[in-house]
Structure formats: structure tokens, C-alpha cells
Amino acid sequence: MQALAEVDRPSDFCTSGDLPLTMPGLVVEGLGTLHLPLGESCKLTAHLYKLLVYETGSFFLPHRDGEKLDRMVATLVVVLPSVHEGGALIVSHDGHQHEVTFSGAASGYELSYAAFYADCQHEVKPLESGYRLCLTYNVTLAKSRGKKGITAPSYESVVGKISALMTSWRNNPDSQKLAILLDHRYTRDGLSLGALKGVDRSQAEVLFEADLLVMIAAAKVGTLIRNAELLRLLCRTRDKNAERLELCARLCEGYVEALVTFDSQQGDDDWKIQQLDRAALLTLLVEAMLSIEAQSPLTRLIDHALNHRNSYKLNDVHLAVIFTLEPRFEKLAAYNEAVPYWLAACRQLLQERTTKPPKKPTDYRRVDKLSCTCVDCRVLCQFLMNLEQREIRMRLNKERRRHLHDVISSDRCDLTHVTERSGRPYTLVCTKTTASYGRASNIYERDLKSLARIMDMEKRVLAK
Numbered sequence: 001m002q003a004l005a006e007v008d009r010p011s012d013f014c015t016s017g018d019l020p021l022t023m024p025g026l027v028v029e030g031l032g033t034l035h036l037p038l039g040e041s042c043k044l045t046a047h048l049y050k051l052l053v054y055e056t057g058s059f060f061l062p063h064r065d066g067e068k069l070d071r072m073v074a075t076l077v078v079v080l081p082s083v084h085e086g087g088a089l090i091v092s093h094d095g096h097q098h099e100v101t102f103s104g105a106a107s108g109y110e111l112s113y114a115a116f117y118a119d120c121q122h123e124v125k126p127l128e129s130g131y132r133l134c135l136t137y138n139v140t141l142a143k144s145r146g147k148k149g150i151t152a153p154s155y156e157s158v159v160g161k162i163s164a165l166m167t168s169w170r171n172n173p174d175s176q177k178l179a180i181l182l183d184h185r186y187t188r189d190g191l192s193l194g195a196l197k198g199v200d201r202s203q204a205e206v207l208f209e210a211d212l213l214v215m216i217a218a219a220k221v222g223t224l225i226r227n228a229e230l231l232r233l234l235c236r237t238r239d240k241n242a243e244r245l246e247l248c249a250r251l252c253e254g255y256v257e258a259l260v261t262f263d264s265q266q267g268d269d270d271w272k273i274q275q276l277d278r279a280a281l282l283t284l285l286v287e288a289m290l291s292i293e294a295q296s297p298l299t300r301l302i303d304h305a306l307n308h309r310n311s312y313k314l315n316d317v318h319l320a321v322i323f324t325l326e327p328r329f330e331k332l333a334a335y336n337e338a339v340p341y342w343l344a345a346c347r348q349l350l351q352e353r354t355t356k357p358p359k360k361p362t363d364y365r366r367v368d369k370l371s372c373t374c375v376d377c378r379v380l381c382q383f384l385m386n387l388e389q390r391e392i393r394m395r396l397n398k399e400r401r402r403h404l405h406d407v408i409s410s411d412r413c414d415l416t417h418v419t420e421r422s423g424r425p426y427t428l429v430c431t432k433t434t435a436s437y438g439r440a441s442n443i444y445e446r447d448l449k450s451l452a453r454i455m456d457m458e459k460r461v462l463a464k
């Protein structure tokens, strides 16, 4: 509850709008209610600071205003009607951007205003034509909230704190339900996340985000795929709501973080983990992150998978996912760096694997490493080492023949074995083959094909 109390005001950091012009000179009064989201209890006073005239080409580089007055909390800009183009005001805070175009004032008919917390970085783009006349005000807080000033709200750390608390709360079997009271009164229909007002909305958003983070970060064998599906669903919901995209990006970061931890903690011996469909997992995650162009978690994910190729095999996972998503890569944003990086890494691995074609054996010597050293296996081993001998015949009882069958198949020896059923005991006839050369050739051919395909994709992706 204390953590949530830090969410004490709406998360907006900038407000703007246009007002009909009543009479020149009544500008400030016309703004009577200043919509800077500080809550009703805070009385604000606007002190005229400067009259600014922008002409064509005028601009302001990104900067923050110094605190010019005690308890100064915000800057208010009032733009008087004067026909002009360009000169958008960009206010940035905590990774969010708010663009104000002052369209009312630029039309020459209305007043436009913008107000933002004093600690927000802001800039003015060059004015493209005409003149702009601005009054700037320093806005101070009349009633001091103790010594603590008010800066632009930043609730990311609160989300982190609350998600940590939620985890321990969930893991505690004695936990009781928690109810958080809303500030405003709502109708039953109005009781949805999007319809909440002011602090209620910010608090609900923080809780919602923390809850999702907790769930996404709970990486267990059984939940990895399900959570990745959920993540993809959230990321693919197409709307341009900047805050939702931001939340999705944070969830992607959280998921990758959890996956990295999960992979570092697991041994290879758990069959459930071996059953995990890494190709499906990677496909879901890459799709999710591409839909919202979340570059940094995507790069981290790809790096992680490239560095853990015991679990994320080059062919079965990396290339399988890349080829599945090939149509998706055609629509890649030009600034995407993660996918070209991934393609280049796989190309390099394939190039390393295909530097030399496998050599066809020119004599009868074959790989002679056997997992057993019993008398019969030693004979077999001598035979495998022999340059000229192609066939060996061993008269052995059933048990010993079976043992050799097992060793030949589990050690993948380049041998066929046939039992000649004449005389007692029967004779085991082993003949050398070029099976491992055949396997290596197939892999080599497949690698060459994959390499050509990857290089072709790289060309098309880079051509953009």
C-alpha cells in the first residue's frame, strides 16, 4: 500500500489545447483552470516570464528550464493567434514524448497553450513560415507540500517495487485479499481501466503492469510457451497507443530477462526441459518483438540463443525460426538492426561449417573409437583400424553377437552386420560402409543450401 501511495497523481506530464480568443489581455484569465495534472488541492500561480517572438527559422534545441522561482513546478506557454507553420513543441519525459502543434494559434483565430512540469526536457522545432508570438509563464505552487517539490511523475520504479511485493504476496499461503479504494465514484459501465480518472487510473495502470510483469517473469517449463503466446497477442494488438506499446516493450524485456535466468539455472538432464519446443518459443517471441519493433530485447534474445546453441541448435531452432519467419522479414522496418545481425551470425556459423566438404574415405580405415573395451570389441576395433580389410567374420554365441550389434549401432560405426546361420555358433559378418561420410555429405549439402538462402535473405533485408 505504501508503494502504491507513491502513485499520487496522474502520469501525464504535459497538457495542451486551444481556446477561443475572447479579448486580448484576458489571456491568463481565459486559462483560469490550468489543466496541468497536479490535483485539486494544489493552488497554482502563473508568473509572466517572457514574451517571445519566433520568426521563420527560429527554434529551440532540447533543454530543461532552470528553476527561476521558488516552488516553480511547471512552465506554461500561451501562443497568441498569428498565422505560421512548423515550430512544434516536443516535450519528453521518461521515454515518452508529447508533441504540441499549437494549431489553434497557427490558424490565426485561437489561443493555444501548453503546460509541462518544469523538469521535462523540451525543444521547439524550426518555424517554417510566418511569426509566432508566445507568452511564457513560470508556474509556482502556492501551497507548499512540505519541502518536497513536484517533479514530473515517474512510476517505473513503483511498478518494479510492486511487482516484487506481488511475487512474495502470491507465494505466501496466508495472504489475504487486498482491496484498494478508488478516489472517484464510477458507474458499473465506467469501471474499466480505460475509463478511470486521474490518480485512480495511474494506480490501476501501475497495478496492471506490475501484475503482468510478475506473470511474465514466472518462467517455468510449463508457462514459457503460454506466456510467450500471451506476449505475442498483446504485442500484435494493433493500436498506436504509445503507453501500451511501452508496456509491451517492458514486458518483452521482462520475458527475456526471465528466460535468460531460466536457461542459466537448468541442467540438460531434465526431460521436461528437453521437450521444450525452443523453435516454437523463439518464433513467438521474435514475432511479438517485431510487431512492436522492440529492438533491444530482441537483440538480447537473439544473442542469448546464439550463445546457448546446446539448447538453441543452429538448424533445428535458429534456421527453422528464420525460415518460418522469412515472409515476416520482408516487411521489416528499415531501422531494424536485430534481424540483420541474426542473419549475419547464422551466415558466419554456416560458413565455418562449410569451409571444407567432407572427405570420402580412400581406404578401409574407419573411426575406431568404441564405448566398450571387452575382448570382442577390441577385435572389432583392430578391424576398424585396418586399412585394407573390408570384412570380418566372427563366430560368436547369441549373447556376444547381440552385444556387438548394440555397440555398432550406439557408436554409429560404419559397419553393417549380418548373421550367417550355418554351423554352431553362428557367424557374425561385419562389412565396412561409408555411412558417416554419407551423413556428413548430407549435412554439408543442407548447410550449403541454408547458407545460400540466408545470404539471399540478407541481400533483400539490406537492400531496404
Ligand SMILES: [Zn+2]
Pocket: 372, 373, 374, 375, 376, 377, 403, 407
Ligand atoms: Zn564389448
